Amino acid sequence: MGIESHLGIITTSLDKVVNWARKNSLWPMTFGLACCALEMMVAASARHDIARFGAEVFRGSPRQSDLLIVPGTLTKKMAPYVIKLYNQMPEPKWVIAYGACACSGGLFNTYNVVQGVDKIIPVDVYVAGCPPKPEALLRAIVMLRAKIEKESLKDRV
Amino acid sequence: MEQIELMNILRNSGYNIDVFEGIDCVTCLVKKEDLYDFMKFLKTDEKLKFNMIVDVTAVDYPEDRPRFEIVYHVYSIDNNIRLRIKLKVEENDSLESVTSLWKGAEWLEREVFDMFGITFNNHPDLRRILMNEDFKYYPLRKDFPLQGIEES
Numbered sequence: 001m002g003i004e005s006h007l008g009i010i011t012t013s014l015d016k017v018v019n020w021a022r023k024n025s026l027w028p029m030t031f032g033l034a035c036c037a038l039e040m041m042v043a044a045s046a047r048h049d050i051a052r053f054g055a056e057v058f059r060g061s062p063r064q065s066d067l068l069i070v071p072g073t074l075t076k077k078m079a080p081y082v083i084k085l086y087n088q089m090p091e092p093k094w095v096i097a098y099g100a101c102a103c104s105g106g107l108f109n110t111y112n113v114v115q116g117v118d119k120i121i122p123v124d125v126y127v128a129g130c131p132p133k134p135e136a137l138l139r140a141i142v143m144l145r146a147k148i149e150k151e152s153l154k155d156r157v
Numbered sequence: 158m159e160q161i162e163l164m165n166i167l168r169n170s171g172y173n174i175d176v177f178e179g180i181d182c183v184t185c186l187v188k189k190e191d192l193y194d195f196m197k198f199l200k201t202d203e204k205l206k207f208n209m210i211v212d213v214t215a216v217d218y219p220e221d222r223p224r225f226e227i228v229y230h231v232y233s234i235d236n237n238i239r240l241r242i243k244l245k246v247e248e249n250d251s252l253e254s255v256t257s258l259w260k261g262a263e264w265l266e267r268e269v270f271d272m273f274g275i276t277f278n279n280h281p282d283l284r285r286i287l288m289n290e291d292f293k294y295y296p297l298r299k300d301f302p303l304q305g306i307e308e309s
Binding site: 076077109110111112 | 288294296302303305306
């Protein structure tokens with residue numbers, strides 16, 4: 001790539017271009033379940049500046065989002081709605097389980113809490129912590145970007 | 158209004174109740190049949206004016222008969238005084254709802270129904286409030302396991 005740049009063209013694979021575009025505009029959904037959501041909001045503030053990774057546009061609708069951050073305790077009553085939101089998101093879509101509760105149920109090993117978001121929807125990145133610091137979310141996004149780079153259009157429409 | 162004055166009014170009210178000074182406020186034990194009339198008296202009495210319901214909840218004593226104790230907390234804004242009303246009910250008993258007196262009791266009674274399975278007569282909308290609709294158990298009963306029952 002790049003040897004033809006003096007001609008004004010570059011040759012590369014479609015995967016690379018598409019993945020480059022996808023990883024630099026990961027729009028998350030405005031969605032929060034519990035206290036972890038506050039850390040997620042802080043990540044969007046000026047101090048942590050999630051915009052550095054192209055993920056600052058928190059969309060109000062699942063139909064416009066690429067990334068579902070599940071921040072907080074997922075109760076069994078909320079679970080059907082999270083599935084609905086996930087299904088409303090257009091492909092390609094990714095999921096970050098943010099915090100101990102979203103990863104595994106965390107401290108709430110009880111009758112009313114889903115023991116991990118991965119019980120109901122596929123998860124790409126897990127973030128440990130109770131709650132994880134905003135930096136942990138940034139790291140998760142960096143990891144997700146690395147994951148997207150390796151993806152192929154053949155696998156994901 | 159002082160606690161002594163409140164206790165005197167309650168003792169002379171003519172209801173079959175047991176009034177005593179609790180840890181933090183005046184407490185009275187009532188009979189299940191008298192509940193609604195007594196609550197109506199508390200709300201409408203010119204002197205007392207208990208115009209706010211603070212809490213409706215229940216306690217499970219699995220070894221006792223009757224098993225459950227229902228606890229009402231009411232507050233008089235005019236007199237700045239609180240009162241606790243307690244009564245014992247059995248598992249399959251149903252109580253008279255006080256929603257027609259205090260609108261705020263509606264969700265509190267739904268919560269008691271959801272968590273303990275105690276039903277209320279003449280309640281406008283007695284559904285589960287916290288658990289999902291197809292949940293079959295009453296999770297705040299002492300015999301319900303913390304981690305739930307499988308397939309639920």
